[in-house]
Structure formats: structure tokens, C-alpha cells
Amino acid sequence: MDADPVGPRRADARRNRARILRAALEAFAADGMLVPLDDIARRAGVGAGTVYRNFSTKEALFKTVVADRIERIVEEAKALATAEDPGGAFYGFLEWVVERAKFNHALCDALALEGGMATFDSECAEAEFAQALATLLANAQAAGAVRADVNVADVRTLMTGCLFMERSHRATGPPGRMTALVGAALRPSAVTGPLPSHNETLPVSRNETRCEDCGTPLRTRRTGRPARFCGPACRQRAHRRRTPKTG
Amino acid sequence: MDADPVGPRRADARRNRARILRAALEAFAADGMLVPLDDIARRAGVGAGTVYRNFSTKEALFKTVVADRIERIVEEAKALATAEDPGGAFYGFLEWVVERAKFNHALCDALALEGGMATFDSECAEAEFAQALATLLANAQAAGAVRADVNVADVRTLMTGCLFMERSHRATGPPGRMTALVGAALRPSAVTGPLPSHNETLPVSRNETRCEDCGTPLRTRRTGRPARFCGPACRQRAHRRRTPKTG
């Protein structure tokens, strides 16, 4: 899938591949997927062409680098799966992942990708990660350390959410604060009522299908442009609002 | 600051401005700041030049659109400031904002901007928002509905975090679930220990300054390339890991 020639014959080629991987690791960690490929090539001391002889696309390079890091995380999760204190293992793992990924822009980008990281490493790392996390969660729940009404998907989302929050909170608060708060939400003592569940499944498309003024869901319709308001009142209000103040 | 000619003389110009604003609202809501300006122009049925005659830059247009939405939110917050049930007002506001912004990519982009949304609307909307939120929070805390050890910055971050999570959780979970969880974390019953605070201030640069293998913080040093590992062991392990599998 990557079309990466992993075993080049010539020694210099093998050396170059390693330098590229090293440079990519640094560069992606610092700036995420947004680093120009040329920068990586320069840091590695090779030409752009050489990068492409090793990795079919920039994305393939990124995936390779990230998959490697994720494997490390999975390793850790597996190691914790048999810990004597399931609660501690679970919360510790959460904090560990966040703390570790916080400084790695690449990991953040990867973990935050639409639909989790399902697109990575031909689902292998993904599946392993989900499995390992599920085990940690189940153990912790069985031990009564985590409220019973959360599932793996919730935890996955919360994890990437913590990452996101820790990064944006860096300027205004101490590290780990957001993660600690989310951790508190997972403790059984935090249960104050039922969580929203899939009673009424209303799958919403990614695009706006709500009234622009009050947020009410709107029926889709084929009459040219989609409807934008749920009624004349909102259209009116929105219009007044949109009209230039001095008009 | 925007250099927007808000009151064009000619009727058609005024009409065009309105159409642009309308198109921008739709387009930004659907795809955030990443929509090409040409798309907005096309949706509005005008040329790109016309957009630029009304808004000095694409960003100015974006800010105008977003500031408007934020004003609405501030309005709501102010209205709730005197509610008879401060706790309900606070949590309700949180949910309302998330629910409302969830379907608006533009608002998400804006709220998540580095350093909150400080860059918006010449700090006016920003200041108002912070003020209104602080009031809601203080009231709720005074009423014992929110744990006392969180501050406005925390809540701001959590709010944008919920936004982020609700969006990425859309595929795997029911709406509002993440927000409900975070809400639980804010309830006094969730307090299980002290939150991390600014005891030891270790300001970390945005770039990687940690061991690439174990995550330990690294001293900066001026010897050419920055250090990448905290010791030979990690360097070794990382190297083994990085070497092509079949080599």
C-alpha cells in the first residue's frame, strides 16, 4: 500500500532512507503534516527526489512515521493490561498518552484525524490500539474504577479531546489540568444522570442542515439551494442582523 | 480595521454585499476557513473582485461573519446571567453553545484559534464573551452547582474541547454525549483531588524538546542540532525501531 522499497540494496540508499525517517520524525513532531516536504529533504540532507524514491507520497511517509509511534503506545497499553491496579493503569495510560502526544504535533494530527486514526497503518495499528484500550477500560470498569456507562469510543474521543485541550490551554493553564478534569468525569462518583444515547438516531450530514439563526434541524430539499432558516421569523431576524449597521 | 465599506451608495452594490455575506456564512459554516474565496464569490454570483471591494481580505470577511455569530452567543449569555437557577443557566449555556456551534465549521475554527478567539472583532466580542461567561460561572459556583476549583480559562478550553469532541464523535456516538461527560466533570461531586496548578512553571516551547523515545524533557543546547534523546538507551531503542524491518 505504501510502495516503500524497504530493503534497498545499496548501502548509501539504506543510509539515506534512515536519515529521511529521522528528519521526518523531527519535522512532523514539530509542525505536523504541514511541514513542506522540501524541508524534510533538506533536514535529511537529501534531495526531494530521494524522498520520493523511498515513499510514494508525503502522506505515506507521514503514516510510516506515525504508525511507528502508535505501535509504541499500543505496546504500553498491552503492558498495562495485566496491571494489579486496573483503575490506576487506565487513568495512568490516559495521562501518559496525552502527555506524550502533547509535544508531538504529528501524533496529534494523526489521532485527531476524522474517524479516529482508522486510516492509519492499514488498520492494523488502529485495531490493536482499540483492542488494547478496550481491555484497559473493561478491567477498570470491572474493578469499579470507571463509571460503567462509557464505552471505548467515548474514551477514544475523550483522549483526543484532552490532547486538543491541553494544547490550546497551554497558554492559560498548567499542564494536565484538562486531562485531570476529564478523568474526574470518568470516575463513578461523577455519575449524576444518564448519558445521551442512541434513542433517536438522527444522522446529520457534515454540512450545515440547521436553521442559521436558531439551529433547528432542517429538512433537506431539492429546490435549488438548501433551506437556511426554519421559518420567516428566523430569516427575518438573521436578515436584520446581517444588514450593515449603518444602512 | 476591516476597511469594509459598510454603506455602499448604489443599490446593486449593497445587494451584492448582502449576497456575499450570505454566501460566506453558508460556505464558512460548511467548510471553515478553508473554502477558496472564489467559491464564495461564485456562490454569491459575483466576481472575486467584488468580494475584495467589500472586504479587504478573506480573513476580514471571515471575521465579520464569525463576529456576528459570536455576538448572538454573548447575547444569550447575558440573558442567562440573571436566571433564577445559576447552575442550570451555566450548564444550559454550555450545551447550547456546543450544540449550536457544532454544525458551524466556521465557529469551531474561530473558537479553537490559538489563544481562544482573542484575535476576533478587535477584542470586543472576545472581552464581552469572557465577561459574560465569567459571570455565569461565578454565579453557578456561588450556588454550589459547579466545583470551586475551576476558572474561566478552564471552562473556555473545555467548551472548545467539547466542540472538537462532539464533531469527531459524530460517527461513533450520540450527540451531546461528550458535553454531558464534561459537564459531569464540573459538578462538585466529581471532585476527587486537587487539580494540577501552576506550582512549578515549566514553560515548554511549541517545538519538540523531549526525548523522542520516552518523552522526558530535554535541556536545550546550542551544539548544532538539538538533542533528541535523553540517553543512549533511548537512542538505541529508537534506532532499532527506526531501522527497516527487513534490514
Next chain:
DNA sequence: ATACAATCGGAATCAACAGCCCGCTTAGCG
């Protein structure tokens, strides 16, 4: 040392976009 094929490097190509410019249109006044 020599030949030759694997590799290189980095210039060239291609595609997106933001923002600018200028000749053409047309609203609105007299």
C-alpha cells in the same frame, strides 16, 4: 581500476489560491 546500474539532487512541472488590475456595465441623476 572499470563498467554499469542503482541512486542522487534539484530544476521543472502542475495545481491551488489569495489578491490585484483594468476595460466593460449599468444604476441613478438631470
Next chain:
DNA sequence: CGCTAAGCGGGCTGTTGATTCCGATTGTAT
């Protein structure tokens, strides 16, 4: 109606970044 400047559209320019190409290098086997 006819004039005139405000306003318009969309082609043009400049930049950035991914990916490709090919003549110049350089390991390596002999």
C-alpha cells in the same frame, strides 16, 4: 434618454508546495 462614475467580472500575477524527470554521481561486483 444620455451621461458618468461607481461597481463589476474574471483574467493575471505571485507564491507555495507536491510530485516528476533526467543528466550527473557513485557504490559495487569483477
